[in-house]
Amino acid sequence: MASSSLSVVLILCLAAAALAQLSTTFYNKSCPLALEKIQNSAATAVKNDRRMAASLLRMHFHDCFVQGCDASVLLNETSVGGNERGAFGKVGSLRGFEVIEQIKKDVEAVCGPVVSCVDILAVAAPNNRACVGGPSWEVKLGRRDSTTASVTQANQNLPVPFLGVAGLNASFVSKGFNLTDMVALSGAHTIGRAQCQNFRGRHYNESNINTTYATKLKLNCPSPATNLAPLDDDTAVAPNPELFNNDYFINLQSKKGLLHSDQVLYNATAAGCATKDIIKSLGRLL
Ligand code: HEM
Known part of the structure; x- marks a missing residue:
């Protein structure tokens, strides 16, 4: 798998979200062990x-698409602006809050509260890489943590799975990303799971789906809504939906x-032709 080429695109895409003044050595003096601690705890x-x-x-994607990367996704319902986790179609679907909380505790144990939650995320x-490639x-x-969240912006800015190319594109363009960025970033769906309620309409109602694949999905997903399927089905080349490829x-x-x-x-047709080529x-890139 040419993860190097894909990674270049991903790096460029995500780096675009970063602002001036940021630095890879930001914590070198205030918390020299920060990176190591975060990486070990996450691993x-x-x-x-x-x-x-x-x-x-x-979670990182959802954080950065609402108010910029500012950890607002971590704030709870008592925060000003509401709880972004409660946005349309997102209730109960983001995972890992307890992991970020644990990492924060681990980092604070060595350096005190100097490392922001957004940097941890x-x-x-x-x-x-070590686990999923x-x-x-x-x-x-x-980066600085926000003290306010915005459920309104989460509803407006986060793309939903029922959108067509134009709607998806509008969402990414509003964040400064082009079509290539959007397609490359969607490649994150090479890992992870989705709940039945977010894709059931497809294998029952759509024609542009592989029939064997649709039959397989129907077995696990006539109901209930929270049943899970891998976002990336097995292939003969790499029969493991847990691998990033x-x-x-x-x-x-x-x-x-x-x-x-x-x-x-x-x-897609028309504007979407470009996405097909990408x-x-x-x-x-194998
Ligand atoms: C193009 C627009 C996108 C839409 C409409 C979309 C939608 C979704 C949906 C509906 C799920 C399943 C949630 C659930 O059922 O609980 C999901 C999962 C996921 N998305 Fe996206 N997504 C998009 C782009 C992205 C981007 C840009 C990234 C990261 C760079 C990303 C990373 C993920 C990952 C890794 C998962 C699996 C999470 C898990 O297993 O816990 N997605 N996405």
Whole structure:
């Protein structure tokens, strides 16, 4: 798998969210052990629960898409602006809050409260290589935690799985990402799980789905809504949906995207033609 090429795209995409003044050496004086502590604690959590690699990555994405990367996703219902976890379609779906809390405690035990939660999340999210493979990237640090959240912005800014290409694109463009960024970032769906309620409409009602795959999904997902399926189905090349690789892009080409919003990236017409070509090229990088 050419994770290096994919990782370059991912690194560039996520780096774009970073602001000036941030630095990879931000904690070198105030907490020299910060990175090591965060990475070790995150790795322990992922070793105990491999899906946690996916869950932390998704939490980082949700954090950065609402008010910028500021840890607002971690605030609870008593915060000003509400609880972003309560946004449309997101209730009970984000995971890993207790992991970030534990890492924060581990870091505070050596340095006190100098390391922000947003930096902890930004370092923990890509720190999965040892367990699930795929890219990792150096993170510029020094972000500040927000004291307010915005459930309104979470509802407006976070893409939902029922969108078409135009809606998805609008969501990413509003954050400064282009089509290539959007497709590459969607490749994060090479790991992790989705709940039945978020994809059931697809294998019962849509035609652009591989029939064997649809039959398999129906077995586990006529109900209940919270049953899970891997976002990235097994392939002959790498029969392991827990591994971070480019199978997601290969699967889309045989109509095996789990979410509607995944599959439309390949099957769309007009503006979506470009996304099809991007998927083909990312799917070739083995
Ligand atoms: C393109 C727009 C996107 C949509 C509509 C979307 C939607 C979703 C949905 C519905 C789920 C399943 C949630 C559940 O059923 O509980 C999910 C899971 C996930 N998403 Fe996305 N997503 C998008 C983009 C992204 C991006 C940009 C990333 C990261 C860079 C990402 C990372 C993940 C991961 C890793 C999971 C699995 C989480 C787990 O297993 O805990 N997604 N996404």
